[in-house]
Amino acid sequence: MIARNEGSTQHLPVELSWKQSLASAYSDPLELLDFLDIDPSLIALDNAPKFPFRVPREFALKMQAGDINDPLLRQVLPLAEELSSPSGYSHDPVAEAAFEMQPGLLQKYKKRALIIATGACAINCRYCFRRNFPYQQATGKDRWRKLVMMLKMNTDVEEIILSGGDPLLMDDAQLKELCDELGTITQLKRLRIHTRIPVTIPTRLTAGLQDLLTQTRLDVAFVIHSNHANEIDEALSSRLRALHRAGVNLFNQSVLLRAVNDDVAVLSELSEALFSANVIPYYLHLLDPVIGSAHFDLPLTEAKQLEQKLRANLPGYLVPTFVREIPHKDSKTPIIEI
Numbered sequence: 001m002i003a004r005n006e007g008s009t010q011h012l013p014v015e016l017s018w019k020q021s022l023a024s025a026y027s028d029p030l031e032l033l034d035f036l037d038i039d040p041s042l043i044a045l046d047n048a049p050k051f052p053f054r055v056p057r058e059f060a061l062k063m064q065a066g067d068i069n070d071p072l073l074r075q076v077l078p079l080a081e082e083l084s085s086p087s088g089y090s091h092d093p094v095a096e097a098a099f100e101m102q103p104g105l106l107q108k109y110k111k112r113a114l115i116i117a118t119g120a121c122a123i124n125c126r127y128c129f130r131r132n133f134p135y136q137q138a139t140g141k142d143r144w145r146k147l148v149m150m151l152k153m154n155t156d157v158e159e160i161i162l163s164g165g166d167p168l169l170m171d172d173a174q175l176k177e178l179c180d181e182l183g184t185i186t187q188l189k190r191l192r193i194h195t196r197i198p199v200t201i202p203t204r205l206t207a208g209l210q211d212l213l214t215q216t217r218l219d220v221a222f223v224i225h226s227n228h229a230n231e232i233d234e235a236l237s238s239r240l241r242a243l244h245r246a247g248v249n250l251f252n253q254s255v256l257l258r259a260v261n262d263d264v265a266v267l268s269e270l271s272e273a274l275f276s277a278n279v280i281p282y283y284l285h286l287l288d289p290v291i292g293s294a295h296f297d298l299p300l301t302e303a304k305q306l307e308q309k310l311r312a313n314l315p316g317y318l319v320p321t322f323v324r325e326i327p328h329k330d331s332k333t334p335i336i337e338i
């Protein structure tokens, strides 16, 4: 039988290990534009962005050469538009500082606490609401050990969310140790992992990772972050299907982004691609107004119309809940209630 086409990774000379992929990520937008055969003089870039540029090569391979408007490129390119900061935009748009119980531990909602697992991501998304997060204080080596000690005394928390900086930047041995420790917290029922690494470096979904996710006593929710169907190639879907077959619950969370996915056909295609990979669309977040991201924003009325149209276009289980994070509410807010 002919081997299954592994999507765009076939163009890589050899399959890189995930650590090699991290190390060889593009760190200069001009290099990426050169790879994509795009003339940089056609684009007004912010030449010295405060939030660094970082794009793994696997992600670049999913972009369309020659297309300035490629929806994946747009998510990572530091445009000069980032320098404008309209009123209403801030460095901490979701008021995380107010909910940091300890550096690296956030509790906003009942029964769920969030650990900032690492201080970096494999990719830097220009719309990221944590682009200014004080990671240095929050992460330090083995900081999580102290957080686990604290959680043992906090009987309210039933679910731990590992978020980011991307938790899958920890290697399997480190993650296993963390999961084992979390497993000893008696009141804990669930472990949730939020990560964009499967989308950017699919080889990070190793057999070792699958083992630790299936061997923990905790119920696991694995939430990937994909914004566009072009991000979901065969290299990713085959690995997600394997995780699902092993018993891991898979969800997706997206951000609604102007000129990336603000379109019914694009969002429908995303939901369908996710479902084919055994992933359930969970949330579609309206943009958090972080300084530098205004060019991605959409008015609320437009978002509401999109949600309605999507609902008319798809089975209900493929329509993510459109939510906005309104600081100091006791849950994310479905936009239908705003």
Ligand SMILES: *Cc1c(COP(=O)(O)O)cnc(C)c1O
Pocket (backbone or CB within 6 Å): 106, 107, 108, 109, 112, 113, 114, 161, 331, 332
């Ligand atoms: C979004 C978020 C959660 C999870 O909320 P769900 O509605 O359960 O997905 C938990 N903690 C923090 C700090 C969050 O921002």
Ligand code: SF4
Pocket (backbone or CB within 6 Å): 120, 121, 122, 123, 124, 125, 127, 128, 129, 130, 131, 164, 165, 166, 196, 225
């Ligand atoms: S992967 Fe997530 S946390 Fe990391 S830069 Fe992108 S949006 Fe931000």
